[in-house]
Amino acid sequence: xxxxxxxxxxxxxVGIRNLIMIIAADECAEGxxxxxxxxxxxxxxxxxxxxxxYGGNEEMIGTxxxxxxxxxxxxxxxxxxxxxxxxxxxxAGPIRATGRPVETLTxxxxxxxxxxxxxxxxxxxxxxxxxxxxxMVDAPISKLFIGIKCGGSxxxxxxxxxxxxxxAADKLIDMGASAVAGELLELLGCEHILKDRAVTPxxxxxxxxxxxxxxxxxxxxxxxxxxxSVGNSIGGLTTIEEKSLGALAKTGSKPIQDILRINAxxxxxxxxxGMYLSETTMLCGGSAMHFAALGCQVILWTTGGAGFNxxxxxxxRVSGNSQLINEDIDIDATGIMRGEDSxxxxxxxxxxxxxxVINGEKTAIEDFxxxxxxxxxxxxxxxxxxxxxxx
Amino acid sequence: xxxxxxxxxxxxxxxLRLNAADNVATLLxxxxxGETVLIISDQNENLGELEILQAIPxxxxxxxxxxxxxxxxxxxxxxxxxxxxxxxxxxxxxxQNIRSLNLDxxxxxxxxxITQMGIEVD
Numbered sequence: 001x002x003x004x005x006x007x008x009x010x011x012x013x014v015g016i017r018n019l020i021m022i023i024a025a026d027e028c029a030e031g032x033x034x035x036x037x038x039x040x041x042x043x044x045x046x047x048x049x050x051x052x053x054y055g056g057n058e059e060m061i062g063t064x065x066x067x068x069x070x071x072x073x074x075x076x077x078x079x080x081x082x083x084x085x086x087x088x089x090x091x092a093g094p095i096r097a098t099g100r101p102v103e104t105l106t107x108x109x110x111x112x113x114x115x116x117x118x119x120x121x122x123x124x125x126x127x128x129x130x131x132x133x134x135x136m137v138d139a140p141i142s143k144l145f146i147g148i149k150c151g152g153s154x155x156x157x158x159x160x161x162x163x164x165x166x167x168a169a170d171k172l173i174d175m176g177a178s179a180v181a182g183e184l185l186e187l188l189g190c191e192h193i194l195k196d197r198a199v200t201p202x203x204x205x206x207x208x209x210x211x212x213x214x215x216x217x218x219x220x221x222x223x224x225x226x227x228x229s230v231g232n233s234i235g236g237l238t239t240i241e242e243k244s245l246g247a248l249a250k251t252g253s254k255p256i257q258d259i260l261r262i263n264a265x266x267x268x269x270x271x272x273x274g275m276y277l278s279e280t281t282m283l284c285g286g287s288a289m290h291f292a293a294l295g296c297q298v299i300l301w302t303t304g305g306a307g308f309n310x311x312x313x314x315x316x317r318v319s320g321n322s323q324l325i326n327e328d329i330d331i332d333a334t335g336i337m338r339g340e341d342s343x344x345x346x347x348x349x350x351x352x353x354x355x356x357v358i359n360g361e362k363t364a365i366e367d368f369x370x371x372x373x374x375x376x377x378x379x380x381x382x383x384x385x386x387x388x389x390x391x
Numbered sequence: 392x393x394x395x396x397x398x399x400x401x402x403x404x405x406x407l408r409l410n411a412a413d414n415v416a417t418l419l420x421x422x423x424x425g426e427t428v429l430i431i432s433d434q435n436e437n438l439g440e441l442e443i444l445q446a447i448p449x450x451x452x453x454x455x456x457x458x459x460x461x462x463x464x465x466x467x468x469x470x471x472x473x474x475x476x477x478x479x480x481x482x483x484x485x486x487q488n489i490r491s492l493n494l495d496x497x498x499x500x501x502x503x504x505i506t507q508m509g510i511e512v513d
Contacts, residue, residue: 155450159407159417163433163467189493193469228496233504236417236450238464238484239491241471249467339405339419342435 001175001351003138004358006071006297010099013071014139016297016358019044019312020127021068021076022120025091026052028081032105032113036077036120040128043077044311046289046373052084058264059377061086066267066293067373068095071143072312074131075101077124079116082108101130142273144177144358147291147299147313148250151284152306155235158246160320160336160346161302166252167347168300168354169275173254178273180260180294182280182287184214186247189240193248194277197256207259207277214279217382250302251275260294263388264380267293284308286376288315298358300350305329311370314363316353318346330364403429406453408438410468415452415484417466422447430455444481445511452484464489476513487512 006014020040024033024047037043046064050057068076068091076095078088088104096102103123110116148165150157169179187194191208198204228240237243252275260268260278270276280290284301288310291299299315301308305324309315319325320333330353335341357363406416406428416430424446430438443453452466458478463470472489482488486501487510496504505512 159409159450163409189491192492228500230500230503230507233486233496233500234448234508236448236452236485238452238486238489239472239496240494241469241492242466245467245469245471336407337419339407339429339431339435343409343433345435 001141001355003140004144004355005136005360006139006143006358007074007134008137008139009071009074009134011069013295014137014143015071015073016360017072017312017314018042018074018131018134019072020124020131021046021073021312022124023064023068023076023078023091024048025078025080025086025088026084028052029079029107032079032107032116032120035117036124039121040124042128042131043124044373046375048086048375050375052081052086054085054090056380057086057377059262059380060375061091062264062267063262063289063293063375063377065091065094066295067289067312069098069100070292070295070312071297072292073100074134075127077103077105077120077127079105079107079120082106101127103127140176141172142176144172144298145270145294145296146172146177146179146354147280147288147294147296148179148181149183149280149284149287149291149299150247150250150302151308152303153247154304154321156304156320156333156337157302158243158249160333160343161318162246162250163343164331164333164336164346164350165250165300165302165318167343168350169250169252170254171347171351172354173252173273173275176273178270178276179251180270180276180278180280180291180296181251182278182290183247183282184211184277184279185218185282187211187244187277188215190244190248193245194256197253199255199257203256203258207256210259210261210279213386213388216386217378250300251277262290262293263378264383269295281376283374283376285371285374288313288371289373289375298354300354303329307365307369309365309368309370311373314357314366316350316357316363318350328365403427403440405429405431406441407431407433408455409433409466412468413465414454414456414458415464415466416455417452418447418449421449428453442481443483444479445483446509447483448508454478454480454482454484456480458484463492483510485510
């Protein structure tokens, strides 16, 4: 796999899908955004469901803006009600700066909901035309950025699907692609391995700091840190390192170039090819939007049998659980658990499916049953307590 | 490969050794005390047979080589624990003979796991 056939964007990135994002900058604009989307194929609605105020929502809005500049997105329509402080231009400006066409609409300036829908349909038609005229190119594999995540994990994850995805990731990085994982809470106890994998001592310090921050966010002071359950151990996990290692296995064995921060101040992107960690949340729905914001065109996701999906970034699902695997899963790794298949072989299957998907073929449930495009942000009050500067 | 041979291998419980450096393999089925299991590599190569010293349920680990106290438990090519007593070849490598390198499970929880799993502590 040297190249993939994708959509050339003005900012130099290459998408594997050609979608238009309709952003409801506040939740009151959501109905308008949906009405326009229903009549316009190829559009995805992303809603800020939280509040219409910008203060305290900078991280969420940052994720929203960056998701609209994902390589899979051709352009955007930004809509707000008009009485909140998140103006359409605040959202549209950075998207426009990437060379994407962006239109903005404010409901109360357009004489109301029905008029805004009518005007929105007119405006989006021009964006659709622009998207349809996007040139297709044979892009080098170095333009590919893959999100890696697990969810609904079980005994088979650490033994079959995660090591298979990890080996596939190693091969992809050897080819020149980049990949990123998150879920820092699940890396507790892996620090000694990450120390060897971080490209510099500075990168390792940053990894250690961000894992420790995440631990503090989730564990209230004075309570015992929940690292292992009796159920984990009966399932065969003996130590926290072993549990974390099962989760870390999906990142393969290549050096870790950096850990990308996602906070109110910044959303870091990779500066060189290779394997990355990030502050991508462990919560699946929100994680897909973090991957979208980081610029990933596709996600490799390991699970038991859950059909997690996202409309912006196609999700390739891998399962090694023979009791739960179903039609939603793209890659069958159950043979490893029966001792009839190898991690090497499944990693090749992953590469085959990935090659098809990045060249336009649909995943098992693409176009069906999507998760909500949740925009997760860390609790800004806790961030202040952790002394993570917001400005 | 003859069908008869395949059937014999398929009937034997398998244990997966993830990395060549590993001193444990993970059971892919429930094995009874004294049962012989087939050790396979991540490439699905047959690495040999091993008699196990106590019942080991699916997902748990069997020692491929003897360990002495302070020896590291290697899984997936990485140290994920250390022995706190002699662990003979074929023994269940778990909370009764292995501890974390960093952060231990509380002792009450270890006793609960040993009780619930019916682990033989020697």
